[in-house]
Amino acid sequence: MLDIFRGLKSLIRVSHIHTDSPIFRLHYSITVLVLVAFSLIVTTRQYVGNPIDCIHTKDIPEDVLNTFCWIHSTYTIKPEKRWKADAKLGYPYPGVQTTVDEKDKRLIKYYQWVCFCLFFQAILFYTPRWLWKSWEGGKIHALMMDLDVGICSEIEKKQKKKLMIDYLWENLRYHNWWAYKYYFCELLSLINVIGQMFLMNRFFDGAFLMFGFDVIAFINSDQEDRIDPMIEIFPRMTKCTFYKYGVSGDLEKHDAMCILPLNVVNEKIYIFLWFWFIILSVLTFFTLIYRIVIIFSPRMRVYLLRMRYRLVRKDAIDLIVRRSKMGDWFLFYMLGENVDSVIFRDVLQELANKLARHNFHHIPGFKGEIQEA
Incomplete structure (x- = not known):
């Protein structure tokens, strides 16, 4: 059979x-x-x-x-x-x-x-x-x-x-x-x-x-x-x-x-x-x-990325979610499911640094580049 x-x-x-x-x-x-x-x-x-x-x-x-x-x-x-x-x-x-x-x-x-x-x-x-x-x-x-x-x-x-x-x-x-x-x-x-x-x-x-x-x-x-x-x-x-x-x-x-x-x-x-x-x-x-x-809660997107990818710094996740849209969050989440965790941490960290350098004059309280973990 x-x-x-x-x-x-x-x-x-x-x-x-x-x-x-x-x-x-x-x-x-x-x-x-x-x-x-x-x-x-x-x-x-x-x-x-x-x-x-x-x-x-x-x-x-x-x-x-x-x-x-x-x-x-x-x-x-x-x-x-x-x-x-x-x-x-x-x-x-x-x-x-x-x-x-x-x-x-x-x-x-x-x-x-x-x-x-x-x-x-x-x-x-x-x-x-x-x-x-x-x-x-x-x-x-x-x-x-x-x-x-x-x-x-x-x-x-x-x-x-x-x-x-x-x-x-x-x-x-x-x-x-x-x-x-x-x-x-x-x-x-x-x-x-x-x-x-x-x-x-x-x-x-x-x-x-x-x-x-x-x-x-x-x-x-x-x-x-x-x-x-x-x-x-x-x-x-x-x-x-x-x-x-x-x-x-x-x-x-x-x-x-x-x-x-x-x-x-x-x-x-x-x-x-x-x-x-x-x-x-x-x-x-x-x-x-x-x-x-x-879709309607950026805070939930931040929380889920923090819980799922603990190697990434919290301030980097906050900045990325704030400067991106819901579709970008979904792409990040799917990439994190498939890419090596250490490599994914480096990618998000570098992306956050680029966002910070490009938009530092729009971010209240920003004093410099986000440091890697």
Whole structure:
């Protein structure tokens, strides 16, 4: 079974160059990997069994009946239309009863599309990453110049640091639009995960939004009174109606009972996805709140740089944040994630010195160059 996952290795490779946040990476790495893996699992019959097995008399070939019921969908009886049987007796199979009105039927027709839906969801989760990768344009990688490892000759290190400082100096206050594009991708990720909850709710006829809460309530309820919500959405036994012409040319109706072993896998997949999407939505929402605070609070930007890069002098960070914009702060933060900490300290220190020399007559109380740590 491990053979089907060999092609997914590229999805879990973590790049040593970080151009985004850990929460954003959860969307396009772990989530995409999980969705593609689930899509492969439900399409691999030999590992999960036949998707459908129908029981009927020998008048109809088994393969014909199974294929017909798989293509044309099966059905159960809607919960509100079922017999009001004694709770102690219950139903032999929930939803499998005789029906008089066609309106009482609940068609189970989603199972043919589960693998395609999961793969489509994976594409949607990767879309914000694809956008940011094209908009970022390799800026972080170009500015790093292999300075993530501080082991190189002093001459080479000095040249690379000078190139980085020159770029930051010449392009200071021009990175807002670049940063806002990334923030838009994070917003798009939140919209995507919430939208997919509603997409799956539509896919399962309005039964998915409360699915996780129903499962929790089912686990905590009394054993005699509880009805498994996973069987309601993913029934394991359904009915199928097959019409054929007899020897006299009259139309014959045949009712068959069908077992859906694939739904045992589907219910586990979607209960996991429900909880995972809820967790992902909450984490992404708080990330966006954090971004809003960063945009409108220079003090928070100073505090975060101080906490993250303690080797840089506080007065240097204060000056840099005061003389730059939010987009520059985002670039500094991303560079600090990727460049060697000592080299990054020297870069920010030299940038602060250049700012101080260029703007000393505008800075109250300035008495000289900022000293290196």
